[in-house]
Amino acid sequence: MIEIQTLKYGKLIVFLLLCFCAGVWGRGPEDLEENPAVQRFRTYLRIRTVQPEPDYLSAINFLLGQAKEIGLSTRTFEFVPKKPILLTTWKGSSKEKLQSVILNSHMDVVPVEEEKWKYPPFDAEMDEDGNIFARGSQDMKVVGIMYLEAIRILKSKGWVPVRDVHVLWVPDEEVGGDDGWGKFSVSKEFEELNASIVLDEGSISSSGDKYIAINGEKNMWWLVITAKGETGHGSIYFENSAAENMFKSIASINAFRDSQMALVRAGEKSSEEVVSVNSVFLKSGLPTSDGFTMNIQPSVVEAGFDVRIPPSKEMAALMKKRVVEEWAPKNRNMSFYFTSQSETRDGEVPLTTADDSNPWWFLLRTAVSKFNATLTPRITGGATDSSFVRMHGVDAFGITAIQNVPSLLHNHNEYMNGYEFLKGINVVVEIIDRFGSFSGSRQSYQIQRSSM
Missing domain, CATH: 3.40.630.10 (Zn peptidases)
Incomplete structure (x- = not known):
């Protein structure tokens, strides 16, 4: 009987100590509520x-x-x-x-x-x-x-x-x-x-x-690229259709994006040192009450991209050249504009x-x-x-x-x-x-x- 009482007494002490420690060290929300x-x-x-x-x-x-x-x-x-x-x-x-x-x-x-x-x-x-x-x-x-x-x-x-x-x-x-x-x-x-x-x-x-x-x-560019081409029946192949040209540009943009991400993954550059490019919208087609017209090829396709460039005018100039020559070339009947750009001082x-x-x-x-x-x-x-x-x-x-x-x-x-x-x-x-x-x-x- 004495041993059992002693054991119970010891457990009670341990329990009380745990309660005390919980009060001192616990991070319950009661103190925050007050x-x-x-x-x-x-x-x-x-x-x-x-x-x-x-x-x-x-x-x-x-x-x-x-x-x-x-x-x-x-x-x-x-x-x-x-x-x-x-x-x-x-x-x-x-x-x-x-x-x-x-x-x-x-x-x-x-x-x-x-x-x-x-x-x-x-x-x-x-x-x-x-x-x-x-x-x-x-x-x-x-x-x-x-x-x-x-x-x-x-x-x-x-x-x-x-x-x-x-x-x-x-x-x-x-x-x-x-x-x-x-x-x-x-x-x-x-x-x-x-x-x-x-x-x-x-x-x-x-x-x-x-x-x-x-x-x-970073230098922020909200870039919109527009591609134009012939419209017609959905079964006909057109050379350089608006959708074809846009997807060529998207493929080029994604390849560049992958190259920038690879530099960060490899530890060669920090995220602050690379250009980030992310797609934010793709707009095309003739809408109907329940979707889109499926047998007409669109004559215009637009895509939007959030582009962030390290803050130097040299890097901005290189990216502008890439947009003009690769992402929205005129010879593919493409154009671009910015809905917003960071302000710069002398290009910086x-x-x-x-x-x-x-x-x-x-x-x-x-x-x-x-x-x-x-x-x-x-x-x-x-x-x-x-x-x-x-x-x-x-x-x-x-x-x-x-x-x-x-x-x-x-x-x-x-x-x-x-x-x-x-x-x-x-x-x-x-x-x-x-x-x-x-x-x-x-x-x-x-x-x-x-x-x-």
Whole structure:
């Protein structure tokens, strides 16, 4: 009897120890449910700012409330009707006219296929691991809310920046940004901010020992190729029909695409160093009420391609030559046009210097090093609002201070882990602290470095 009681007592101790350890080390969602920052994040995610009809008014009202609560001044602009821009400002303490810091965030998100989501994409449901499922949870509502939560923390400590820190909320990035940053970048309102550095969205790091900083973008071409030829009965062979010529071009494009992918697979080049070409549409045929006419050959075939080119004018010139001579040659009765192209300066897509000769890179690198992480520069294939910034000679880095989460930008079941979100806020606190405390200029910094 004594042995049995002892055994039961020992099991009870083990059980209690396990319960205690679970309380200390477990990552149940209860603590996240009660966290105000997480709840504010989820509230923002529930606002349906989804293209093509984003609810910007609700988003602006929510953000105005947050800015007032934190103690930031606000201004709104509307260069295009129903597409507002919100500027929230933390005034710097310096009497000198120091250039400002802009923390940029776009409000809109891409469309969803709701039936393919585990949870409704605008409910911000959180699972037992603390993963918050919502469109925009990665791209890029998480970044905007981390800015505000970081400023909330810094203000609670009594810290004040020496230079103005602006948090900017813009529309329409997901549809090219022309009515958002495109209009703002050429406005007197932007000029008056006298910005030296803009932080924007970046790439999530799948590991826990580094962060990625986007310092430039590939040259984006949205290319449409058109082939024309004779039309007639579906049983007749025509030389150089529109479909035949288009498929020749598609074969050439796919062969080039395979060659670029092979370089990456072999480790000879990174994905940033190669050209990406992906088919996005193929349009042809005579539609009927239930399909297409099957016995008429089309006289016109169109195909669209998303082309991203490393940012040099030499590479752009080579690709233009390839399009003219191989992909859409006139001698095959073909033509091409671009629905959109990246802006360039003297043929080059501008980049931001990503080494310690740039004080903003140095400050960014040293900020993340406090968290035992390195900073890796990257040229991204995606287009962001930073392209408008760099065209005006202002430095811009894209950084999403999130680790250990798979990148699901524009994907089904996009989610953000609540614990990684809270950790990321601390990283943003350090970045804003260092940026806002820097009282020098790029020129004075470089002079100081050269004298060392």
